[in-house]
Amino acid sequence: xxxxxxxxxxxxNKGSILITGxxxxxxxxxxxxxxxxxxxxxxxxxxxxxxxxxxxxxxAEKTLAIPGLVNAHTHAAMTLLRGYADDMHLQQWLxxxxxxxxxxxxxxxxxxxxxxxxxxxxxxxxxxxxDMYFFMEDAARAVDESGIRGVLCHGFITFGLAEKFESExxxxxxxxxxxxxxxxxxxxxxxxxxxxxxxxxxxxEWCGSYSKDEDIMLHIHLSETEQEVIDCKKAHGVTPAVLxxxxxxLSERTLAAHGCWLEDEDCRLLAERGCHVAxxxxxxxxxxxxxxMPYPSLRSAGVNVALATDxxxxxxxxxxxxxxxxxxxxxxxxxxxxxLLPAEEALSMATSCGAKALGIPGGSIVVGQAADIVLVSxxxxxxxxxxxxxxxxxxxxSGCQVSTVLCNxxxxxxxxxxxxxxxxxxxxxxxxxxxxxRAAQNT
Amino acid sequence: xxxxxxxxxxxxNKGSILITGxxxxxxxxxxxxxxxxxxxxxxxxxxxxxxxxxxxxxxAEKTLAIPGLVNAHTHAAMTLLRGYADDMHLQQWLxxxxxxxxxxxxxxxxxxxxxxxxxxxxxxxxxxxxDMYFFMEDAARAVDESGIRGVLCHGFITFGLAEKFESExxxxxxxxxxxxxxxxxxxxxxxxxxxxxxxxxxxxEWCGSYSKDEDIMLHIHLSETEQEVIDCKKAHGVTPAVLxxxxxxLSERTLAAHGCWLEDEDCRLLAERGCHVAxxxxxxxxxxxxxxMPYPSLRSAGVNVALATDxxxxxxxxxxxxxxxxxxxxxxxxxxxxxLLPAEEALSMATSCGAKALGIPGGSIVVGQAADIVLVSxxxxxxxxxxxxxxxxxxxxSGCQVSTVLCNxxxxxxxxxxxxxxxxxxxxxxxxxxxxxRAAQNT
Numbered sequence: 001x002x003x004x005x006x007x008x009x010x011x012x013n014k015g016s017i018l019i020t021g022x023x024x025x026x027x028x029x030x031x032x033x034x035x036x037x038x039x040x041x042x043x044x045x046x047x048x049x050x051x052x053x054x055x056x057x058x059x060a061e062k063t064l065a066i067p068g069l070v071n072a073h074t075h076a077a078m079t080l081l082r083g084y085a086d087d088m089h090l091q092q093w094l095x096x097x098x099x100x101x102x103x104x105x106x107x108x109x110x111x112x113x114x115x116x117x118x119x120x121x122x123x124x125x126x127x128x129x130x131d132m133y134f135f136m137e138d139a140a141r142a143v144d145e146s147g148i149r150g151v152l153c154h155g156f157i158t159f160g161l162a163e164k165f166e167s168e169x170x171x172x173x174x175x176x177x178x179x180x181x182x183x184x185x186x187x188x189x190x191x192x193x194x195x196x197x198x199x200x201x202x203x204x205e206w207c208g209s210y211s212k213d214e215d216i217m218l219h220i221h222l223s224e225t226e227q228e229v230i231d232c233k234k235a236h237g238v239t240p241a242v243l244x245x246x247x248x249x250l251s252e253r254t255l256a257a258h259g260c261w262l263e264d265e266d267c268r269l270l271a272e273r274g275c276h277v278a279x280x281x282x283x284x285x286x287x288x289x290x291x292x293m294p295y296p297s298l299r300s301a302g303v304n305v306a307l308a309t310d311x312x313x314x315x316x317x318x319x320x321x322x323x324x325x326x327x328x329x330x331x332x333x334x335x336x337x338x339x340l341l342p343a344e345e346a347l348s349m350a351t352s353c354g355a356k357a358l359g360i361p362g363g364s365i366v367v368g369q370a371a372d373i374v375l376v377s378x379x380x381x382x383x384x385x386x387x388x389x390x391x392x393x394x395x396x397x398s399g400c401q402v403s404t405v406l407c408n409x410x411x412x413x414x415x416x417x418x419x420x421x422x423x424x425x426x427x428x429x430x431x432x433x434x435x436x437x438r439a440a441q442n443t
Numbered sequence: 444x445x446x447x448x449x450x451x452x453x454x455x456n457k458g459s460i461l462i463t464g465x466x467x468x469x470x471x472x473x474x475x476x477x478x479x480x481x482x483x484x485x486x487x488x489x490x491x492x493x494x495x496x497x498x499x500x501x502x503a504e505k506t507l508a509i510p511g512l513v514n515a516h517t518h519a520a521m522t523l524l525r526g527y528a529d530d531m532h533l534q535q536w537l538x539x540x541x542x543x544x545x546x547x548x549x550x551x552x553x554x555x556x557x558x559x560x561x562x563x564x565x566x567x568x569x570x571x572x573x574d575m576y577f578f579m580e581d582a583a584r585a586v587d588e589s590g591i592r593g594v595l596c597h598g599f600i601t602f603g604l605a606e607k608f609e610s611e612x613x614x615x616x617x618x619x620x621x622x623x624x625x626x627x628x629x630x631x632x633x634x635x636x637x638x639x640x641x642x643x644x645x646x647x648e649w650c651g652s653y654s655k656d657e658d659i660m661l662h663i664h665l666s667e668t669e670q671e672v673i674d675c676k677k678a679h680g681v682t683p684a685v686l687x688x689x690x691x692x693l694s695e696r697t698l699a700a701h702g703c704w705l706e707d708e709d710c711r712l713l714a715e716r717g718c719h720v721a722x723x724x725x726x727x728x729x730x731x732x733x734x735x736m737p738y739p740s741l742r743s744a745g746v747n748v749a750l751a752t753d754x755x756x757x758x759x760x761x762x763x764x765x766x767x768x769x770x771x772x773x774x775x776x777x778x779x780x781x782x783l784l785p786a787e788e789a790l791s792m793a794t795s796c797g798a799k800a801l802g803i804p805g806g807s808i809v810v811g812q813a814a815d816i817v818l819v820s821x822x823x824x825x826x827x828x829x830x831x832x833x834x835x836x837x838x839x840x841s842g843c844q845v846s847t848v849l850c851n852x853x854x855x856x857x858x859x860x861x862x863x864x865x866x867x868x869x870x871x872x873x874x875x876x877x878x879x880x881r882a883a884q885n886t
Binding site for chain 2: 079080081082083084086087088089090093116119120123282284285286287288289290292312315316317318319322325326328329330332333335336337338339340342343379380381382384385386387388391392395396397398399400401421424425428429432433436
């Protein structure tokens, strides 16, 4: 057994790990993880029992151990567009800034953007994410290298065009086959119809069937803006949620992002079908959606609500600690209920609810579970005093207090060190600069 | 001249300082600060000119230099109550949790709570704050030691009782005299009538006159909740802002905190009188005030709006980076205007507008100004790419990206190191534990 600080093999995915001296809530515990990455023992006496057996040791005094966070909806490679355009009218922002730049994206850009996103997520304690974008085989390569979990789908947009439908089906089928071929248990494919307003009912039907036939997640944007709900009712006579149901797109495999303008009956329908909703409060506020996701209705209907950052062009970071706080205070504010979405629920949203929504291991620290564990440093003024660990995590901490991250039993960050970080930062900065150059040359 | 990393005198307030290789916005600059703490030169060639003259040097490659942030309304020592009670109904929270604990506060508690607050503020780039609490001579001692700027007032609450009025006047006068006796240019006194609903008109009148006679700030809570506006109209026939005006409490020396329920005419009145407003979006959302401060009306009326965290029991941290972001996205969301409060304005709110409101130096990095300078590290995934530095500062960074802090030309944090931090963290933790013990013994 070797101490981590001089342990060259710590990051290599080999051997069992003993975490000593951390705490879970109010309990002081050690955690033993076996060589398969599974949590084998948790408790006060564990270090005595397992010290001789452990191949690596992590001294975790002055930390809180929490489950690795789960980002339930993002467009990871949009890190490259961080800060490129803000504070604009939505349509102008999309048509004059985001879409023209995205038209010049390459697979290599998406690879570097996703590398940067994974790095940022690891640094802020996120070990799994649900992604929708383009060039997803390149994204898969980045996720594979990063060590975290990803559910990946190609953003499927047809605008009703038969030709586009054919190419989107092909892109989706190719991605599913590619990811299955990777045979990496951390990476799973999904089908990603972008939204009911960009994919018409007949194409949504294909997505619904495909999700069922392949037993994969269906990831979609739902009722983010008021306008799309108005338009849907006008065109189809029903809300977007009901339209999705008619197209066979609502099931326990469905993850719907946003849901700001869901009606009470929509919430009940989503609950009945066993769907999951991803709440993106920062993005919703930044884009001035005008209504907060109806958490009270979703909660009372029994819908599983996960937490998400959305992409970096509308957030502009991937820090789920910030998102937990904004969710907890934003829901209280908008629905005028000072006890709504307490800290415990915000933490569950970002952990167990996210893992459930994505159908992945993790989300809790229990024996027999994969070791997706984040150590949060208590050695920071914002974590003192520690009257209530969960309150400090949600209302006071930021992702920067995360010191050590494990996913599937593998150490991805140790005391703020992530191997290869410098190369990723410069590779992503270069890719962003190249993208802007290409776009400038073409205008 | 000695390089900082081996420079034992760096934290001692002695001698001139040359900051090399940083950037302000898109410009690469060096900054030279003379031995009085005043910025003497800024530009690309400054290091060549001043290197021989500088007694200390700070290498600031891969950083952005911004003015030190200003926290325009807080109750600093409430750091001791961080996480003690959350997610409760407002009245129950106050009467069952906060007030009973505060009844056991001692001057020593306030000293340690304020020490912790100053530490947390330095760590997140804040160099000045406007404070209202109790045992303020102990708070002044903590601010003096911290090296940052403080405007301090005793929370003046009478509920109309003559005896209480007498003691509050005395506490205020004593504090003003005590602070003047300290003769520390970083610390200034203020008069702090808590709110129009806790201090009746005749006592407000004394505060207004005292502020004028002594030429000191008047710091007050204003129109935070809907209920207090309704009650004020019922009792006095006018809004709280108009009532304050009738009592001689509105002037260019007035800083009004919150203002969530200000009416359009109130905004015009505050503008006419030259008052300043402190926006506390996180606290307002957490306490479910139900309405965002009317920034559009305040802005068009021409009121100077500063930014603030409020106390740690309703936030629960003192990070103005987080507050900038929540202000920028919260205003957009609540007022349904996607271009409202752009990043540049949020940064001004937290810097120049705050300095103006508090009547202190700082708030900008210009020659002849006191060196209140914060270096923000660009070496973090959330700061890559750097399409727009101000956007990254407001929407993507957190206070943890602050690496080095100067106030009045003195280095308070250098590459994340703050002398004496460990002792402050343990002293504050002990004070918080002692406070809870005393409260438990008395119930």
